Amino acid sequence: SxxxxxxxxxxxxxxxxxxxxxxxxxxxxxxxxxxxxxxxxxxxxxxxxxxxxxxxxxxxxxxxxxxxxxxxxxxxxxxxxxxxxxxxxxxxxxxxxxxxxxxxxxxxxxxxxxxxxxxxxxxxxxxxxxxVGRSEAHGGSGDSSVLTAWGTFQGMRAAAAHAWGTATLRGRRVGVAGLGKVGRYLVGHLREDGAEVVATDVSEKALAWARQTHPEVDLVPDTETLITSDIDVYAPCAMGGALNDDTVPVLRARVVAGAANNQLAHVGVEKLLDERGVLYAPDYVVNSGGVIQVADEIEGFNFARAKARATGIFDTTKQILELADAEGVPAAVAADRLAERRITEVGRLSTIR
Ligand code: NAI
Ligand code: K
The missing domain is CATH 3.40.50.10860 (Leucine Dehydrogenase, chain A, domain 1)
Known part of the structure; x- marks a missing residue:
């Protein structure tokens, strides 16, 4: 309250x-x-x-x-x-x-x-x-998890490039927590890229989907098991607060990049991540494929155009991680700074529209 x-x-x-x-x-x-x-x-x-x-x-x-x-x-x-x-x-x-x-x-x-x-x-x-966010029958773009997952994958590739020098998840072990609408598409992109995937979900339906569609994916009983296992990347794709005082100290992944909203449980967690040398691709940047998809409806939805824009999440994530290094701040802080810069420089400031 x-x-x-x-x-x-x-x-x-x-x-x-x-x-x-x-x-x-x-x-x-x-x-x-x-x-x-x-x-x-x-x-x-x-x-x-x-x-x-x-x-x-x-x-x-x-x-x-x-x-x-x-x-x-x-x-x-x-x-x-x-x-x-x-x-x-x-x-x-x-x-x-x-x-x-x-x-x-x-x-x-x-x-x-x-x-x-x-x-x-x-x-x-x-x-x-x-x-916007209307159905296809009403001129909308339908399920926004399609480009949310695509954009998250692009953000993850940028983080991989920053961490290991190549923009691919090939040969990396990626832990996906949450096999819902976004998580499922994300697993598809990761497998296509040649990543090993380990995943978890609390829903039996979601696990059944994984066994059926991706029998090669390792399933673990819970998120704690997932994040303490030997993974290179952690992709939170379920609820908020995935990164907190309990999880960050035991995290084994070098990179965190996932679709979930509000991953940082409180202010200060971004510093904990930094101190542990974990590269965090800010949630609101990598999951912006969804808003990119629905915003495209304003111009009359065009999937190819929206997908191209969501692909741009790669460049934005890269820019943020580089800015974070250059200014010696956590990536979450660098993202906020970059946003404020664009709003100030490009924006017509307080001009009421
Ligand atoms: P969803 O509801 O389809 O999937 C969430 C999945 O997480 C479900 O399968 C659920 O069983 C699972 N889950 C819940 N608690 C869990 C736990 N403790 N451990 C493991 N799994 C658990 O939701 P959706 O659309 O896939 O979204 C996932 C996240 O991405 C949410 O945080 C959402 O806010 C965020 N997001 C989604 C967008 C979209 O376009 N769908 C856009 C931007 C962000
Ligand atoms: K949303």
């Missing part, structure tokens, strides 16, 4: 309420310096309005950095809908929300996040064009 929140630093924060449908939402626009703000809508039963506000302010700022490093002409925003989606999500509520997004006139584009899905974006689209 958090105290009163300052909105200083954010361009605009919009509180939305529609009594009839029970909608309570907050849209946070951190910056439109690089273009319209883009970020998903999180539908979550926050304990308090203060918690909801704290999350939307945090997440919208994060999106500004993510979109800047993804080389998108987009600023950062995010929204939350306050409540339990299983209890209150309805056509009326989503459409009321869509009308609020429409009132912003294109300063904010929404997309999927925790608790919202492609079909919800299709519903919101009935009220506004400022929504």
């Amino acid at each position: 958090t105290g009163p929140e300052s909105t200083a630093g954010h361009e605009q924060v919009v509180f939305c309420e529609d009594r009839k449908s029970g909608l309570k939402a907050i849209i946070g626009i951190y910056s439109t310096a690089l273009g319209p703000a883009l970020g998903g809508t999180r539908f979550y039963p926050y304990a308090s309005e203060a918690d909801a506000l704290h999350d939307v302010l945090d997440l919208s700022r994060g999106m500004a950095y993510k979109n800047a490093l993804a080389n998108l002409d987009l600023g950062g925003g995010k929204a939350i809908i306050w409540g339990d989606p299983d209890q209150i999500k309805s056509e009326a509520l989503l459409r009321a929300y869509g009308r609020f997004v429409e009132t912003l006139g294109g300063r904010y584009y929404t997309a999927c996040d925790v608790g919202t899905y492609v079909q919800d974006m299709d519903m919101i689209h009935r009220e506004t064009d400022y929504v």
Whole structure:
């Protein structure tokens, strides 16, 4: 829980309420310096309005950095809908929300996040064009884990090049924690590149997929076994907080590069990684293939163009790791600096769009 929140630093924060449908939402626009703000809508039963506000302010700022490093002409925003989606999500509520997004006139584009899905974006689209992450039937790009996994693989190749001199995972042992939508595509890319893969998941379904599709992949019972085994690369592809005070000291991988959001459990973990000589490819950089994919819908989705942009995650990751060395800071800090530079140099600063 958090105290009163300052909105200083954010361009605009919009509180939305529609009594009839029970909608309570907050849209946070951190910056439109690089273009319209883009970020998903999180539908979550926050304990308090203060918690909801704290999350939307945090997440919208994060999106500004993510979109800047993804080389998108987009600023950062995010929204939350306050409540339990299983209890209150309805056509009326989503459409009321869509009308609020429409009132912003294109300063904010929404997309999927925790608790919202492609079909919800299709519903919101009935009220506004400022929504991406739609289904293919509605002019969208469908499942964004395709380019998320591709981009993560590119970021991992860049980290491999930085660590070992060649941009391949060939002959390396890569530990994938989480064989969900992203993890499964990632395993495919790794195998094609000639990596050995060891993996884990808590879901029997996910493990069955691995046994069926990739019988050569070693399966281990849990993440602890995975990270303490003899792996070169650790790819967190499940929940947040994978890198913490318990895991970092026992990590055997030289490189960490994975799709999971918010891998660093708290501020300071980036220093622990640095001290152990672990090369960490920042999560929000390597997993930006997803936002790159959905953002492409604004121009009319073109898979080849979006894939080419996601391939650019290789160069961005390389640049960040080099900047980290040059400035003697952890990669996570270098990433933030690079994002701030692009926002300041390319961005039209505080020009309201
Ligand atoms: P998903 O829900 O399809 O897959 C997650 C997998 O992790 C599931 O198979 C689940 O059983 C497994 N899992 C959960 N807890 C675990 C544990 N303790 N140990 C091992 N496995 C565990 O999710 P998805 O879409 O594959 O996303 C994975 C991560 O990547 C998430 O952190 C997500 O926020 C992030 N991400 C996903 C994007 C996308 O486009 N799908 C975009 C950017 C980030
Ligand atoms: K997401």
